Amino acid sequence: MGKGGTGKTTLACATAISRARAGERVLLASIDQAHSLGDALDVNIPHEPGTTAGVRTLSDGLDIIEIDTLALLEDRFRGISTMLSMGEGHNHGAEFGTLDPAELTGLPGAQQLLGLSEIVELADDDAWDIVIVDCAATAETLSTLASPESLLGYLERIWPQHKRVTAAIGTDLQMAVVVAATERIAKSVAVVRDLLVDRTRTGARLVTVPERVTLAETARIRSASALLGLRLDAVVVNKVLPPLDPPGVPQTDDGHPAIRWYRSRRREQLEVIADLERAMGDVPIVTAQHTGPEPVGLAALGALAYSVSVDPGSASRDEDPTTVAVELESGTGLESVYAMRMYLPVAQPSSLRLGRVEDDLIVGADGIRRRVRLASVLRRCTVAGAELEGDRLVVRFQPDASVWPR
Structure with a gap:
C-alpha cells in the first residue's frame, strides 16, 4: 500500500x-x-x-x-x-x-x-x-x-x-x-x-x-x-x-x-x-x-x-499488536486495580478514543478503531483510567461492586 x-x-x-x-x-x-x-x-x-x-x-x-x-x-x-x-x-x-x-x-x-x-x-x-x-x-x-x-x-x-x-x-x-x-x-x-x-x-x-x-x-x-x-x-x-x-x-x-x-x-x-x-x-x-x-x-x-x-x-x-497483557497492579477485592497493556504506537495521542460495548473495549486512534475482547476478570470491572506509556496503551480497571463476586 x-x-x-x-x-x-x-x-x-x-x-x-x-x-x-x-x-x-x-x-x-x-x-x-x-x-x-x-x-x-x-x-x-x-x-x-x-x-x-x-x-x-x-x-x-x-x-x-x-x-x-x-x-x-x-x-x-x-x-x-x-x-x-x-x-x-x-x-x-x-x-x-x-x-x-x-x-x-x-x-x-x-x-x-x-x-x-x-x-x-x-x-x-x-x-x-x-x-x-x-x-x-x-x-x-x-x-x-x-x-x-x-x-x-x-x-x-x-x-x-x-x-x-x-x-x-x-x-x-x-x-x-x-x-x-x-x-x-x-x-x-x-x-x-x-x-x-x-x-x-x-x-x-x-x-x-x-x-x-x-x-x-x-x-x-x-x-x-x-x-x-x-x-x-x-x-x-x-x-x-x-x-x-x-x-x-x-x-x-x-x-x-x-x-x-x-x-x-x-x-x-x-x-x-x-x-x-x-x-x-x-x-x-x-x-x-x-x-x-x-x-x-x-x-x-x-x-x-x-x-x-x-x-x-x-x-x-x-511487536505483535494482538498481544494483550493483563495484570493485578495493586489491592485486593473491590480495592483491586488491574492493568491491561497493549502495543499501540499512537502517532497523535489526541486522536486516542476509548469506549465500552458489553464485554469489548473499543480502542480508536489515528482514524482506525478496534474491538478488544476483555479478559474475563475485566468484564466485571469498570475503566478507571488510561494512559500511553511509550508505544503501549495502558488501561486500568477497578471492580464493579454490583457484579463483583463476594
Missing part, C-alpha cells in the same frame, strides 16, 4: 521479481481497480468484460493476475440471489430477485472485501510460495483491511449466530436459505480476517516518498496497522536521489545551480529518512533510488529489484 503517485505498483513488481529471482514461486496480484499492473510490466492482460482475468505466467517463477472485483461482486450476487429465490411464496419483505448485480457497484467496501476473499483462495493454492498483492492507495486499503472485523462485529450485534441458528429451524425454507447464505458469507469474511492477522503468513509493506509532509502520515499508518493487527514488514522510501560522488571520494565543490540544488535536495531527503527511522521503531526502512525515467517492463524493474529486497529475517521485528 502507499500514497498515490509514489510508485507502489512499480515497487510491488520489483519486489515480486526479486523474490522470483531468489527461487520462489511468486504470484503478483492486483486488486487496485486502476489496473496499472499491466502498464508497469508493459504487458497486456486481456480478459472478457465482466470476468476476472486468469493467471498469466510472465517469467520463470513469476505469475500475475489482475482481479476485477466488480465482476466478482456481480458473479457472487447472482449466486446468492439464486439461493434466496428458493422457497418461493414465503415473503419476508425483501425481493432480492428484483435487484440487478450492476446496482451493487456503489455498495461500500463490497468489491474490496471480495478481492481480499479471492486473495485468500489464491494464498491457499500450493502453486505459489508467496502471493504479493498490489493494493489501492493507503486510505482505501486501510478501510478495506478494517472491513472484515467491522462486518463480523456488526453482524453479531444485529443478528447473533445463536438467533440465526434458531431462525433456520422450522418449515420456512426461504428463511433457512437466508441463514445459510449469511453463514456462508460470515465464514468467508472470517477466513479473510484470520489471514490478515496471521503474522506467520501475512505482512504489509508501505511505500512512501522522502518528503517532510509524509512523516506524520507514515507514523499514523504504523498506528493503524497495529490496531488492525497487521504485521508491518517494512517501509519503502521511493525516489531517493543517489549520491553524486562515488563512495570514498571527497565531495567536490561545484558552483553550478543545478548541482547545488541536487545536493541540497538529497540532504533534505536523508534527513527525512533519518527522522522516519526514529519514528518507525523496529520497522525496517528500505530506500529505492530515483531511476530518472519511470522503470517500465521486466528489464527496468529487474534492475530496481536489487534495491528493494528485504532480508526475511529482519522484516518482522515490529
